[in-house]
């Protein structure tokens with residue numbers, strides 16, 4: 623059997639940005655897959671069996687191969703199905719795509735979520751901190767359709783799943799605009815470009831449900 627043949631299954635959670643980005647990659651490449659929804663925080667025996675170390679979604683199953691961790695899954699998908707490339711070919715650009723993806727997961731997600739929900743130093747200081755981080759992304763996407771250039775790529779999937787389709791819903795629930803159009807015109811333009819792509823639109827979680835979910839998570843988070 624060729625590398626890119628056979629069955630693909632995805633264990634995910636609708637509200638999880640990490641699962642959303644894997645669906646983005648599968649849809650962009652036109653790979654048929656079976657989707658299994660995990661009802662977090664209750665974990666199925668299958669998830670515990672497939673990802674015993676982290677016990678998290680997403681997990682991709684391709685024939686007999688089991689793969690956790692969204693960045694690794696995106697790379698695996700890209701290398702296994704060569705149409706519509708996700709990562710750049712150039713070694714420097716590829717390394718930098720990984721750099722930005724790591725920055726988004728490690729820093730944007732934390733300032734956009736934790737610092738605003740907990741706001742230990744106050745709401746204004748938290749918003750300021752988040753905007754300082756967003757300024758790096760604003761610069762990076764300037765004069766480009768996407769972080770990946772003319773077409774959508776690795777960083778767009780990582781950033782897209784986190785910013786407009788996850789954090790922005792939390793901020794909507796909190797009634798704050800962390801990336802106002804006048805201060806971040808390029809990021810706002812990028813969000814519009816992203817929503818224009820059908821395979822991306824198909825991955826956007828239901829707005830009201832996502833806002834409700836993010837507000838519930840933030841309430842729980844305040845207590846931990």
Ligand SMILES: N[C@@H](CCC(=O)N[C@@H](CS)C(=O)NCC(=O)O)C(=O)O
Pocket residue numbers: 635637638639640662677678679680690691692693
């Ligand atoms: N680094 C992981 C993060 C995955 C992750 O945090 N998944 C969350 C859902 S958004 C999860 O499964 N949480 C369950 C838990 O933490 O117990 C990735 O990129 O795939």
